[in-house]
Amino acid sequence: MIWLLCISALGLYNIINWNPKIYLALSPYSMYKFMRKTRSGGWKSLGGILLCITGSEAMFADLGHFSQLSIKIAFTFMVYPALILAYMGQAAYISQHHECVNPIGYFLSVPG
Numbered sequence: 001m002i003w004l005l006c007i008s009a010l011g012l013y014n015i016i017n018w019n020p021k022i023y024l025a026l027s028p029y030s031m032y033k034f035m036r037k038t039r040s041g042g043w044k045s046l047g048g049i050l051l052c053i054t055g056s057e058a059m060f061a062d063l064g065h066f067s068q069l070s071i072k073i074a075f076t077f078m079v080y081p082a083l084i085l086a087y088m089g090q091a092a093y094i095s096q097h098h099e100c101v102n103p104i105g106y107f108l109s110v111p112g
Contacts, residue, residue, distance in 0.1 A: 001078070004078055004079060004082035005082070007082055007085070007086040008081065008082040008085045008086065010086065010089055010109070010110060011084075011085035011086040011087070011088055011089025011090070012085055012089065013111065014089035014090065014092045014093045014109050015088055015089050015092045017092075018092040018093050018095065018096045019092035019093075019095045019096055020092075022091055022092040023088065025088065025091065026084075089109065090109060093108075093109035
């Protein structure tokens with residue numbers, strides 16, 4: 001839980017400091033405009049996004065001893081918002097630091 005709170009706070013920090021309008025990325029219309037503008041490049045970036053999403057399935061590995069309801073509540077109110085804030089914060093940072101294309105870009109977004 002502490003990890004989720006930390007990545008949420010870091011994501012929120014990056015959103016506020018680097019690109020507060022990144023929340024527009026949640027709109028399906030923005031996705032449509034992006035895909036229309038970037039064509040094949042957009043499909044390649046969508047593949048990277050899907051890899052991020054499928055990586056979260058690893059979190060389900062040790063959840064067999066919890067009830068289905070507790071897992072739904074935890075993921076709906078804690079895990080999902082934390083991951084959205086973390087990914088949007090990273091996107092906000094990268095949108096202002098185009099030279100940041102290395103795999104540790106997320107760690108470069110940590111202040112200090």
